[in-house]
Amino acid sequence: MRFSQYFLPTLKEVPSDAVIPSHILMVRAGMIRQLTAGVYSYLPLGLRVFRKIEEIVRQEMNAIGGNEFLLPGLSPNELWAETGRLVDYGDDMFRIKNRELVLAPTHEEVFTSIAKPNLISYKNLPQMWYQIQTKFRNEARPRGGMLRVRQFTMKDAYSFDATWQGLDESYSKQAQAYRNIFTRCGLKFFTVTAHSGAMGGSESEEFMVEAEAGEDTVVISSDNKYASNLEVASSYAEPVGRSDSGLKLEEFHTPNIKSIDELAGFLGITDKTRLAKSRLFVVPAKSEGAKDGYVLALVCGDDEVSETKLSNIYAAIRPGHPDELLEIAGADAGSIGPVNFRNKSVEFIADLRLKDADELISGACKNDHHIRNIDLKRDVPGIKYEDIRTVKDGELSVDRNSKLRLVKAIEVGHIFKLGTRYAEALSAKYLDDNGKENVIIMGSYGIGIERIAAAYIEQNNDKDGIIWGGEIAPFGIHLISVGKKSDEIRQSANKLYEELKKSGYEVLYDDREDISPGIKFKDADLIGIPLQLVISEKNMKNDEIEVKIRRSGVREMVKSADIFNRLPFFMEKA
RNA sequence: CGGGGUGUGGCUCAGCCCGGUUAGAGCGCCUGGUUCGGGACCAGGAGGCCGGAGGUUCGAAUCCUCUCACCCCGACCA
Known part of the structure; x- marks a missing residue:
């Protein structure tokens, strides 16, 4: 073309x-x-x-x-x-x-x-x-x-x-x-x-x-x-475990503490694993007249609940609205926890990391209050354990053999x-x-x-443009004629173009006249055809053609007589 | 659908807050000339009722209201 x-x-x-x-x-x-x-x-x-x-x-x-x-x-x-x-x-x-x-x-x-x-x-x-x-x-x-x-x-x-x-x-x-x-x-x-x-x-x-x-x-x-x-996705996650201290539940005042981070700061601790994060979800009723179900999902304070994993367990779920939280749990989002629930028909599910864990701190279902020494085994009867957390960058794979990215x-x-x-x-x-x-x-x-x-x-580009390869390049060869337009250059470029086509190559031939070389080179790199062949006055003097591989930028001078022998080699390298 | 942003010659943008002669620049385009290996140079030229509608005003690209379009983040979706 x-x-x-x-x-x-x-x-x-x-x-x-x-x-x-x-x-x-x-x-x-x-x-x-x-x-x-x-x-x-x-x-x-x-x-x-x-x-x-x-x-x-x-x-x-x-x-x-x-x-x-x-x-x-x-x-x-x-x-x-x-x-x-x-x-x-x-x-x-x-x-x-x-x-x-x-x-x-x-x-x-x-x-x-x-x-x-x-x-x-x-x-x-x-x-x-x-x-x-x-x-x-x-x-x-x-x-x-x-x-x-x-x-x-x-x-x-x-x-x-x-x-x-x-x-x-x-x-x-x-x-x-x-x-x-x-x-x-x-x-x-x-x-x-x-x-x-x-x-x-x-x-x-x-x-x-x-x-x-x-x-x-x-x-x-x-x-x-x-x-x-x-x-x-799943990862290896260290269980929180039990200390079996048998400490009693203890409610304490946490004014204006809404998030796990604030709670950690309030308590002056950095390890958030025992600060159980509670999120309340609604399982919408399947038929008219039936009642919505509720699920309280618990994960460690440094984890996030995976809503997809939850929905694979409970079919459709959605996060509870603020007014629903207040009605069901008796508190706003920052103060909800697995004990003292107002609505008794809530199901409890915790992440595997929290399996049978104790000495947890979570919301008290009472605004501005939290409870410590929660023992899931003792205090939350009927709680289920499943993998419901979202994987984080840098964690270990489940087999612990490699890092996750x-x-x-x-x-x-x-x-x-x-x-x-x-x-x-x-x-x-x-x-x-x-x-x-x-x-x-x-x-x-x-x-x-x-x-x-x-x-x-997305995977194959650089500052100059696209880098085609594989079998999807729009053309295999980009033939460029540069330099002052002389009949000599035009004729030998035309001739090479015809020969390349005859040999079955797909060629884009930049035959534009009165276009400066810079524009042609820039366009060629932008379009990104794997091989560029340059015919110019300079090269013609030595009876050579310049071959440039778009991806590597490598240029090589090839004698005109050798070009067809060498092309398969270059195509391979491009 | 929620939040944010942008609409001005073909392209990229300035001008808008703070209203006031003929609305600017670079690139591109046209003509002539000089150039000719990494987006050349000189000279001349064409091209826009400033997204649209309404309003305020003596006067609107500029202020107000509505509207349309596009982009980004999120929600949603494969």
Whole structure:
């Protein structure tokens, strides 16, 4: 492609609305332009990258027996009502105003509706279906350039199996395909087990790319054996233990003490482990007329309650409102504790660190008062112990063999054993070899195409621009002609360009005239094509071509006659 | 949805508090010339009813009210 004919608007300055590196660079390198919040136009260079990623994904899907579909974005309300998601998806789904249609945010329903009349015998199974298609999600707050948007390209795949073992196989095929895809895209990634959600038992893994701009916080062990979403991560935590002193409960006055830190300061101590932090949660009633439940969660004063872990134990929970606290506990947030509860139907749960602990200090359920010498075993009958704390940076892994690190990460892929939820709702069933009717067992597997590009750029950039590599570089070679425009330079650059193309290289040829060399070099580094070839007056005198590797910045002079012999070597190194 | 911020030529921004001639700068763009290995130089030029509506005022980019859009933090979400 000749630069002079290519629409490649590069920007010297940082766009005012871009903050993270991938967003800034995608705009500056002329890959994308924003149309409105969370919606981007793909310019020729960006499209080229996205298409390359799609092609890798397509190849790997086909390699595991995937059937490529292309389903519509528009979808009838009726179908979504059948699975309950017309309501459940809430405001995150775009809804058409003048027709009973939605813009599909995902395609379980539509794929299942095709499976239902067609996958009717065990002989039709298993099947692996996928598409690379535009998704619409009405994100409340799009952010981070292409990281969270309202319209994006997703590869979504769905497996249909007759048995749970079959699902396991489909799932692991996808997992392997995902590893191939991200490796080929040049991403440094890892996987974490995602939280199982309300359905429980369903296996689910997220493919994560470490990046400061990421929205997820992930815990990884230094020996790389453990990785988990912070929400559900566990660490080794020293138990508080018992002293068995048998000291009696003792209430004391703590004027205006609201937080654990203030309490520690008031008591003149630094170790907060025995200052039990109490948080009251509401378990909303499941049906009309039923009563809400209440849970008091206790953790050490230097820990935080993980609401995700709690909700995995109690299903839906929410923090109690101030007026609820007062009514149920008889005190405001800073003075609540496990004894003296006004409302007797509260369940108590404490973190494992506090198992059977005594000599604890906590709120007295009376404003401005605390109690010391609380013995959970003696004073809080019926208390449960579970892992409900949030892991902190620098703690030891559960096996105590390595240190844990909290990192920010971008989720680029998610695979999920769906089970029978959608097939059941839409009654997609097949007959087994005994003639018995069974519900089809499904898995779903998603990859965000643009997110891969963004995540790649987050990991591969420097002060000058993007550094492409792997298989997703928009072009393999950036040919630059510099210097005073003479017929000589123009002709030899043109000739090299044609020869490179003939040899199968993808070349961006900066043939612009009356553009100073500096601009060409800056643009080349910004766009970040792995190899730059420079033809100039200076080089031509020695019958040489300069080869620059974008990533390392290394330059080497190569005799014109040798260039085609040496190129594979350079491509390898780039 | 809560909190904060920003809207001024194509881009990045100044001017706004403290209202007062024709609204500025840099970059980019056009013309001519000089340059030609890391975002060149000189000369000339085009381009904006200051997000929108209403109001205050003799007079509004500037003050007030409403509104729209975008960005950031959080909530939510995958």
